[in-house]
Amino acid sequence: SAVISQKPSRDICQRGTSLTIQCQVDSQVTMMFWYRQQPGQSLTLIATANQGSEATYESGFVIDKFPISRPNLTFSTLTVSNMSPEDSSIYLCSVETFGPYYTFGSGTRLTVV
Amino acid sequence: DQQVKQNSPSLSVQEGRISILNCDYTNSMFDYFLWYKKYPAEGPTFLISISSIKDKNEDGRFTVFLNKSAKHLSLHIVPSQPGDSAVYFCAARGDSKLTFGKGITLSVRP
Numbered sequence: 001s002a003v004i005s006q007k008p009s010r011d012i013c014q015r016g017t018s019l020t021i022q023c024q025v026d027s028q029v030t031m032m033f034w035y036r037q038q039p040g041q042s043l044t045l046i047a048t049a050n051q052g053s054e055a056t057y058e059s060g061f062v063i064d065k066f067p068i069s070r071p072n073l074t075f076s077t078l079t080v081s082n083m084s085p086e087d088s089s090i091y092l093c094s095v096e097t098f099g100p101y102y103t104f105g106s107g108t109r110l111t112v113v
Numbered sequence: 114d115q116q117v118k119q120n121s122p123s124l125s126v127q128e129g130r131i132s133i134l135n136c137d138y139t140n141s142m143f144d145y146f147l148w149y150k151k152y153p154a155e156g157p158t159f160l161i162s163i164s165s166i167k168d169k170n171e172d173g174r175f176t177v178f179l180n181k182s183a184k185h186l187s188l189h190i191v192p193s194q195p196g197d198s199a200v201y202f203c204a205a206r207g208d209s210k211l212t213f214g215k216g217i218t219l220s221v222r223p
Contacts, residue, residue, distance in 0.1 A: 045212075
């Protein structure tokens with residue numbers, strides 16, 4: 001299975017600022033996924049990122065708020081823009097490998113104050 | 114609309130006994146079902162999966178059962194161990210994307 005390194009592991013940010021989360025995979029993967037887990041809730045898919053094309057966003061999520069980059073087959077970033085306290089969540093990246101088998105990063109715990 | 118439901122938020126069992134975690138879904142187009150285990154401050158860890166064309170898959174102490182007619186699956190852990198205490202998520206795959214339930218917190222008492 002793939003190994004994912006996700007940074008930062010946690011951050012406390014001021015409202016109105018932006019935070020960029022990075023995910024590095026130890027092998028080339030076609031699809032990378034970004035999820036959000038709000039307190040006490042399930043994991044909700046934000047978007048799917050394919051290399052060389054625009055990310056595909058799920059209902060309720062927009063590119064202006066959550067811009068995503070996917071410059072190559074092993075790396076992706078998610079930016080949480082113009083943050084408010086409602087953005088306080090755990091953000092996770094994930095990749096699909098053979099199986100189907102989905103591996104997750106360790107998550108970024110974001111607190112907006 | 115919640116397509117994957119884990120209706121019980123928590124479960125407590127005695128060490129050595131069986132843990133049964135349930136999951137219901139509404140979308141008949143899901144082709145795979147997966148169970149993940151999550152500890153605080155860590156990402157979800159894959160446990161076991163089952164294809165929609167199967168009704169049972171076993172891996173060591175973990176067995177997943179799928180009842181397609183009832184749109185229901187369950188994860189059995191036998192015997193349960195204190196180290197199994199964690200949050201367990203049921204997930205279903207459709208269009209190469211996973212949809213998750215809300216999770217169930219399993220506590221295994223020594």
